[in-house]
Amino acid sequence: MIAGHFGFAAAVKARERQVPLWALMLATVWLDVVFVPLFVAKIETITPVPGTTGGYGTGIIYADYTHSLIGAIVISAIFGALFLPRWGRRSAFVLGAVVFSHWILDLIVHRTDMPLLPRNIGNLPRFGFGLWRIPAASATLELIFVLVGAYLYWRAARAVVLFKGSSMNRRADFAAISVLASGIAVLALDFFST
């Protein structure tokens, strides 16, 4: 799930207008960005569900550091703290919370592979509601996030350019269309990946 996270970022932007969209989008996927070097180092792994090629929603993801509950909280706090000196407490808190939202949204789709503690210390139960078992349902959920996020973003963008002329209106519309198009493109690339 990436497109759904982007949709969430756009929705947050509509409410927290002082936080740049790039920072919100980066925050929503930050756990996955941190996952990349750990994946390359084989510290975190993806195993295809037996009988599948490991495409959309068919991987069991052992991201035991970045996608553990405590790991996600720590990474979120560090990410937010990085923005504290320049953008203040509120924006830093919003960005930290948006990083953590990744864990919550992933919980809906993951296949019972998300641990509570880093390295799954203590072999505690793993979590994940497994919506990826029904790819059409999880893709629909992501699409809803993208559509709602893009709409809320468009409304906020139109409000912020109110009385600033028709060229600014067009710029706001173009920005909202970019949000929508990027969300749909990412969803399509993800869904049709093999």
Next chain:
Amino acid sequence: MAFILGTLLFVLLVGFIDSRLPWPRPKTERQR
């Protein structure tokens, strides 16, 4: 992995387009 890194291009592109709008700027407590 390439997919995740590829999506960062969308972050840059959409972020740039968004930055052309007159959003309020984030402020530190001191700037307020």
